[in-house]
Amino acid sequence: MICFDSVSKVYSNGTKALDNVSFTIEKGEFAFIVGASGAGKSTLLKLIMAEEKTSEGTITVNGFDLSHLSQKEIPALRKSMGIVFQDFRLIENMTVYENVEFAMRVTNASTRSIRRRVPYVLGLVGLGEKARSYPRQLSGGQQQRVALARALVNNPSIIIADEPTGNIDPEMSHEIVELLNEINHCGTTILMVTHEHRLVNEFGRRVINIKDGKLAADIPDGSVRK
Amino acid sequence: MRLGSFTYLLKQGAKNTYINKAMSIASVGVLTACLVIVGFSMLLSENIKSIIGFVQQQNEIIVYVDPSLSADGQSLLDKQIRALDNISSVEYTSKEEAFENQHEKLGELLDGYENEDIFPASYHLKMKDLSLIEDNVETISKLEGIYKVDAPTDVAEVMVKTEQTVTVAGSVVVIALLVVSLVIIMNTIKITVFSRRREINIMKYVGATNSFIRMPFLVEGMILGAVAATVSFLLVWYLYTQIYNGVANDMTSWLSGAVASLIPFKAIAWKLILAYLATGILVGGFGSLISTRKHLKV
Known part of the structure; x- marks a missing residue:
C-alpha cells in the first residue's frame, strides 16, 4: 500500500530531511508516525502526497511509483487517498456540505451519487445537522470532522492525517482518533503523524519513529515514552 | 466531464x-x-x-470651361470630367447661370451684357481624398477645352x-x-x-x-x-x-x-x-x- 525503499530527501538549500528511510505499510494497517519537530515527519508526508520528489530511493503508494510520477498523474494519486491537515484546510466560503461535495466533484461523480453520499458521510462523522453551516461557525473539533468527512467521501484506500489533533482540545482529539480507528476497522489504511504520545499510547497501534531524518524505531502495536 | x-x-x-x-x-x-x-x-x-x-469636403476644384468650346467639345468634356477618379460630386454651372448669379450680386452694372460671354461655364468638383488634389488638377489641366483650373492645393496639404x-x-x-x-x-x-x-x-x-x-x-x-x-x-x-x-x-x-x-x-x-x-x-x-x-x- 505504502512502501518506502531507501528514501532520502535533500532540499535545494542542502538540508537533509530524510536519510535512507525504508518501511512498508500494508493494506488495512493503522500506523502513527512520531518524532520531534524537524525530525522529517512533514517531509515524509509531502513525499507521499507528491508535493516533493525524493532525492534517492523509491516510494510506491496505491500502486503509483512516485519517483516517476508526472505532474498530470498527481491528481489521480491524490484522489486515491484522503488527506486531513492540522489546520483543517476547509474552503471558507463553502458550506460544510459544499466542502465535502467538492471532493466528490473532482472525481467526476454524478450529482445523484453526491446527493446520496455526502449526507451519509456527514452523518458518519456526526455533522448531519451542520450541512448548511460555514466552517467559521464550527468549533475546531467539528471543522476537523468536516475535513475527515471530505477525506472519507470518495471511499479512499488510504487516509493520511497530518497532526489532525494539533489544533483541538484533548477530549475532541480522542474523538477524532477514535473516528479514524473506526474507519480503519472498515478496512481503510490510516497513516497519522502526531507528537501526542498520550494518544499513541492509548490506541496501541504501530509506531514509526523518525529521528533526525532516520528511521529510529518501528514498533508494531507499540507505544512511545514521553 | x-x-x-x-x-x-x-x-x-x-x-x-x-x-x-x-x-x-x-x-x-x-x-x-x-x-x-x-x-x-x-x-x-x-x-x-x-x-x-x-x-476637407469644403475644399473644391473649380474648372472653368473655354467659352469658345463647341457644343460637341463641351459634351465630351462633361463626360470626361464626370468619369474622373477621386471625385465625389460634380456641380455644373452654365454660362447663363453664371451670368445670372453675378447679375443678382452686381445688379445694373451688368445690364446690356446678356449676350456676351463674360462669365465662363464651370464645374465645381468635390474630392473623396484631398491628398490626391494635385493629381486631379494635373489630369484636368490636360483636358481639351479647359480655360482655367482653381484649386486650394496649399490648404489641402x-x-x-x-x-x-x-x-x-x-x-x-x-x-x-x-x-x-x-x-x-x-x-x-x-x-x-x-x-x-x-x-x-x-x-x-x-x-x-x-x-x-x-x-x-x-x-x-x-x-x-x-x-x-x-x-x-x-x-x-x-x-x-x-x-x-x-x-x-x-x-x-x-x-x-x-x-x-x-x-x-x-x-x-x-x-x-x-x-x-x-x-x-x-x-x-x-x-x-x-x-x-x-x-x-x-
Whole structure:
C-alpha cells in the first residue's frame, strides 16, 4: 500500500530531511508516525502526497511509483487517498456540505451519487445537522470532522492525517482518533503523524519513529515514552 | 466531464463572483475605468478625423470651361470630367447661370451684357481624398477645352497633414492607454487570485486537476469582464450623449456644419458594445487563467 525503499530527501538549500528511510505499510494497517519537530515527519508526508520528489530511493503508494510520477498523474494519486491537515484546510466560503461535495466533484461523480453520499458521510462523522453551516461557525473539533468527512467521501484506500489533533482540545482529539480507528476497522489504511504520545499510547497501534531524518524505531502495536 | 460537473463549475464561477464581492467590485471598477478612458480616446480621435473630413469636403476644384468650346467639345468634356477618379460630386454651372448669379450680386452694372460671354461655364468638383488634389488638377489641366483650373492645393496639404497627425497621435495614445490598462487590470486580477491562493491549494490537495480549478476562475473573470463592459458602455453612452447635445445646442452658425459631422452615438453603439464585450470577456478570462497558473504548482 505504502512502501518506502531507501528514501532520502535533500532540499535545494542542502538540508537533509530524510536519510535512507525504508518501511512498508500494508493494506488495512493503522500506523502513527512520531518524532520531534524537524525530525522529517512533514517531509515524509509531502513525499507521499507528491508535493516533493525524493532525492534517492523509491516510494510506491496505491500502486503509483512516485519517483516517476508526472505532474498530470498527481491528481489521480491524490484522489486515491484522503488527506486531513492540522489546520483543517476547509474552503471558507463553502458550506460544510459544499466542502465535502467538492471532493466528490473532482472525481467526476454524478450529482445523484453526491446527493446520496455526502449526507451519509456527514452523518458518519456526526455533522448531519451542520450541512448548511460555514466552517467559521464550527468549533475546531467539528471543522476537523468536516475535513475527515471530505477525506472519507470518495471511499479512499488510504487516509493520511497530518497532526489532525494539533489544533483541538484533548477530549475532541480522542474523538477524532477514535473516528479514524473506526474507519480503519472498515478496512481503510490510516497513516497519522502526531507528537501526542498520550494518544499513541492509548490506541496501541504501530509506531514509526523518525529521528533526525532516520528511521529510529518501528514498533508494531507499540507505544512511545514521553 | 459530466454535464453535471460542467454546470457545477459554471455555477461555482458565478457564485464566487458574488461571494468575493469586494474584489469583484475592485476588478470591475478598474476594468470599467480603463475601458471608458480608452473608449473616449477612440471616440475623440474619430470625431476629430470626422470634423477634418468635413472641412476637407469644403475644399473644391473649380474648372472653368473655354467659352469658345463647341457644343460637341463641351459634351465630351462633361463626360470626361464626370468619369474622373477621386471625385465625389460634380456641380455644373452654365454660362447663363453664371451670368445670372453675378447679375443678382452686381445688379445694373451688368445690364446690356446678356449676350456676351463674360462669365465662363464651370464645374465645381468635390474630392473623396484631398491628398490626391494635385493629381486631379494635373489630369484636368490636360483636358481639351479647359480655360482655367482653381484649386486650394496649399490648404489641402495642411488639411491632409493635420489628418495624418491626428490619426497617428490618436493611435499612439489609444495603444499606450490600452497597454497601461492591461497592466493595471492584470495586477488587479493577480491580487484577486492571490487572495484566494489557499483555496486553490486546498483544491489541489483534494485531487482537483488544473483545468477543474481554473474553470470557475475563468467563468468568474468572464462575468466580471462582461459586467465591466456593460457598465462602461452605459457610462460612455450617457457622457457622450451629454457632451454631444451640449455642443450641438450651443454652437455658433459658422461651426454648425462641423458639429453636424460629429459622430452620433447611435452610429457607433453596436460597434462599441461588441468591442467592449469582446475586450472585457477576453481580458477577464485570460487574466484569470494566467493569474491562477502560478498558484497551481502544488
